[in-house]
Amino acid sequence: MKKSWVIIALVLSLCFPIYPQTKQKISLLLYNGKVFTADENYSIAEAVAVDGEKIVAVGKSKDLRAKYSAAKEIDLQGKLVTPGFNDAHVHFLRGAIALLTVDLTGTKTLEEAKAKVAAKAKTLKAGEWITGRGWDHTLWGGKFPSKKDLDAVAPNNPTILIRVDGHVAWVNSKVLELAKVTKETKNPNGGEIERDSNGEATGILKETAQGLVALTVPQATPAQQLQGMELALKMAREYGITSVQDISGYDSTKLYRQFLQQDKLTVRVTEMQTFDDSIEKLKQQRTEFATFKDNPSRIKLGALKGYVDGTLGSKTAAMLAPFTDDEHNSGIPRYTPEQLTKMIVERDAAGFQIALHSIGDKANRMALDGFAMTESETKIRFINLTRLTNVPPDEYEKAIEVAKSKRKRHRIEHAQVVNPSDFKRFAELGIIASMQPSHAISDKRWAESRLGEYRVLGSYAWHLMRSYGVHVPFGTDFPVESINPYRTLYAAVTRQDEEGTPVGGWQPQEKVSMAEAIRCHTYESAYAEFSEKEKGVIAVGMLADLVVHSKDLLTIAPKEILTTTPVYTIFNGKIIYQK
Numbered sequence: 001m002k003k004s005w006v007i008i009a010l011v012l013s014l015c016f017p018i019y020p021q022t023k024q025k026i027s028l029l030l031y032n033g034k035v036f037t038a039d040e041n042y043s044i045a046e047a048v049a050v051d052g053e054k055i056v057a058v059g060k061s062k063d064l065r066a067k068y069s070a071a072k073e074i075d076l077q078g079k080l081v082t083p084g085f086n087d088a089h090v091h092f093l094r095g096a097i098a099l100l101t102v103d104l105t106g107t108k109t110l111e112e113a114k115a116k117v118a119a120k121a122k123t124l125k126a127g128e129w130i131t132g133r134g135w136d137h138t139l140w141g142g143k144f145p146s147k148k149d150l151d152a153v154a155p156n157n158p159t160i161l162i163r164v165d166g167h168v169a170w171v172n173s174k175v176l177e178l179a180k181v182t183k184e185t186k187n188p189n190g191g192e193i194e195r196d197s198n199g200e201a202t203g204i205l206k207e208t209a210q211g212l213v214a215l216t217v218p219q220a221t222p223a224q225q226l227q228g229m230e231l232a233l234k235m236a237r238e239y240g241i242t243s244v245q246d247i248s249g250y251d252s253t254k255l256y257r258q259f260l261q262q263d264k265l266t267v268r269v270t271e272m273q274t275f276d277d278s279i280e281k282l283k284q285q286r287t288e289f290a291t292f293k294d295n296p297s298r299i300k301l302g303a304l305k306g307y308v309d310g311t312l313g314s315k316t317a318a319m320l321a322p323f324t325d326d327e328h329n330s331g332i333p334r335y336t337p338e339q340l341t342k343m344i345v346e347r348d349a350a351g352f353q354i355a356l357h358s359i360g361d362k363a364n365r366m367a368l369d370g371f372a373m374t375e376s377e378t379k380i381r382f383i384n385l386t387r388l389t390n391v392p393p394d395e396y397e398k399a400i401e402v403a404k405s406k407r408k409r410h411r412i413e414h415a416q417v418v419n420p421s422d423f424k425r426f427a428e429l430g431i432i433a434s435m436q437p438s439h440a441i442s443d444k445r446w447a448e449s450r451l452g453e454y455r456v457l458g459s460y461a462w463h464l465m466r467s468y469g470v471h472v473p474f475g476t477d478f479p480v481e482s483i484n485p486y487r488t489l490y491a492a493v494t495r496q497d498e499e500g501t502p503v504g505g506w507q508p509q510e511k512v513s514m515a516e517a518i519r520c521h522t523y524e525s526a527y528a529e530f531s532e533k534e535k536g537v538i539a540v541g542m543l544a545d546l547v548v549h550s551k552d553l554l555t556i557a558p559k560e561i562l563t564t565t566p567v568y569t570i571f572n573g574k575i576i577y578q579k
């Protein structure tokens, strides 16, 4: 019996020889590279096999080349591959439109800014609007500009210029006139009309006071939106950005869908809804969105984005104690703690993830206090109490597990200045700290004078946050900062500006390794939008969003990070950019 089986096996192997084995056909094979998978062990491989939209194998070049025959094969010649970048906090559409307006980013003096406005005014008829953004008065000596500066160069054109952080509008007299902002106009809640000694508006509108003129400003036309979006998508391809978590609001999903239908949407978009909208409206949007049946890996709805306070640069961040360089000012919270908690608890109960912009230590604490009052957290605290009584340990563990699984991964955006006692609360409450390293290198010029020598220790503290086990996705806040992910990585690992100052880095204890920084800008960002099972790591079954870099980020000198670029950007299995 045994012998006959051997004979059968021999005959079969002659009829159907194992060699030469036919190779499996796939669409793309990258080999002979250094593949940084961004998994939790920071594993490195040599090759990635892609078929269609997904990664089908990761491993050694020899093995994958033996197994697969790809329509396109790329010899990486040792180059570094990482997952595509995922910008966890970006005003993508707003930034796209801003690309078409007066750009004051980096202007070194008020005179330079005025000259740009004057040049624009020359191209327009009287009455036509001038819009723009990007100015930063801390580069001009620290005093806010005024309407008079603009009246001098654009007397006949309503002019509105938004500060680099998006939290202050600088307008001329024409705009105040059109919006009927007078001496009698009261400050709205959570905002301030800056006034001169006579009580007249100076043309500086902080935080929600921007809303007083917002309706008079003409919206970008559909043609401008399209044009801006094309530019922004091109920029994303050139920077290896394959996912964006956009803060433009529900209405912009229409434009993204339009691009998707034309097969021109080269990033995955998670669009945030507006925290301040009523729950009815939010639910209705959610229901309507579901009817579009978009592929959720291409466009989906994310968290509700709200603003608890302003910014450090504008001194509108809500602080527990006054700014060190402004003893009567501790910022502008947009809600009372009670209002905020109520809104958080209601929205959480309605099943929404929440993402709250919180810059000051008071704003961060208000957000944490609110998140602590959601049902699942209250429950977890009670289960923790019962542990002290006589519940068997395994039951206790199980109950905690179940309660934690109900968490909605609420986020604090920026988490810029955090009180020492609040770091561990992020971890305890499972709150994500969504941070933007490039803010630190832009703000370090004045952060210490605003905060003082001790409070500054808890600012832009992504390493400290991570050491508590907090999830820290990275983003850019474009157009507040450049969308360039290499600048984010550079800031995260050096804490120096582009000129390399200060030597050794600003608050250098907060540096992270390049491997960590890449994982924060890929995997952690995916986690923050509930997508870590489909992207953010190079592994079998994941979506094939990859970047091949011109230099080995993991070994080059820090300065070299800023001149690194993608050689290939691969999105959804396709090469969408090639240098």
Ligand SMILES: [Zn+2]
Pocket (backbone or CB within 6 Å): 089, 091, 247, 477, 480
């Ligand atoms: Zn932002």
